Amino acid sequence: MSAAAAGRRPGKVDTRGQIIDAAKRVFAAKGYDGASLRAVAREADVDPALVHHYFDGKASLFVAAMALPFDPRAVPVHEHPDRSTSAGTMVITGFLTMWDHAEGTGSSFASCVAGMAASTSVADAMREFVAERVWERSPVIQGESEGQTRQRRALVASQLMGLAFIRYILRVPPISTTTPEEIARWAGPTLDRYMAGPID
């Protein structure tokens, strides 16, 4: 705090944390799309080069600021390594496995949700982030309208967020007690339909 008054600092021990704190404020104020690394550097009172030194880009800075356990691009969206596993099953397994690993490491689903529930602007930034990192890179079904594509994505998000909510926050057995693979087996057909089946 008092160090901040001293103006631009070189790369001290807490510079990364300082940048993350500044990023939280900037993302909350401007959303994900409206934020820039330059604005974060200004808010943190550091040289923009330092932000680039610590973070790979805006997405990785957002992941750090929101304490996300992973960049959602890492979640397999449409890969079928073998025919026995559906796309929906894979997505659920990947999503829950990553949050499982995150629990207890300082990033948790509950803290992420608490941030979104407490602040509309944090939720807005998260939606924009997911739109850029997940939805814009997801496959589209040939011949479908943009509206139908958006509908599929919102439905997929609803089932994924709901499973995580029941597993990590409300902690309802057996969803809170079994493996991601087992949950994926139960809810996989739902995601398969939302992603590629009849939804209207």
Add this chain to the structure above:
Amino acid sequence: MSAAAAGRRPGKVDTRGQIIDAAKRVFAAKGYDGASLRAVAREADVDPALVHHYFDGKASLFVAAMALPFDPRAVPVHEHPDRSTSAGTMVITGFLTMWDHAEGTGSSFASCVAGMAASTSVADAMREFVAERVWERSPVIQGESEGQTRQRRALVASQLMGLAFIRYILRVPPISTTTPEEIARWAGPTLDRYMAGPID
């Protein structure tokens, strides 16, 4: 605050609020099952008869303490007024319609979720409340094990909470912009399967 030091009070204007505040602390400390109207009266420093005067029982006190928009018993769980509407469709429509009406009246899905995400004990109390008010009164499929019944209920809860999360917190169109009836049409088959279809 200063009035509290004066000991037991008659039914003043803020007595109801005082009881609600006390109830929040008691539910958080003891969970839903462990809390009693007597303990809430003691915490609020009022006569137990006053708690009974203002509240119909433990469930209605919990609904008030958590600022829930409704007693979940009011959600139709298994009614088919006509053959054209499935049970899943009805549950989703009822659930979202009630939260829709709640938004902007001081109780909102976001504030309810924020409470659960911030405190494990609040989430525990909510789960116990739902277990008593919804799950224990829901129909059971003949011949199924208790484990299968619990699995169905957790899956139903996951899709309902997820839809509300996407509608009210992340606000992803079209789920955030269309009617409960339309969402129920898309996700109804999911709930139908979770409630009565093959899930394993």
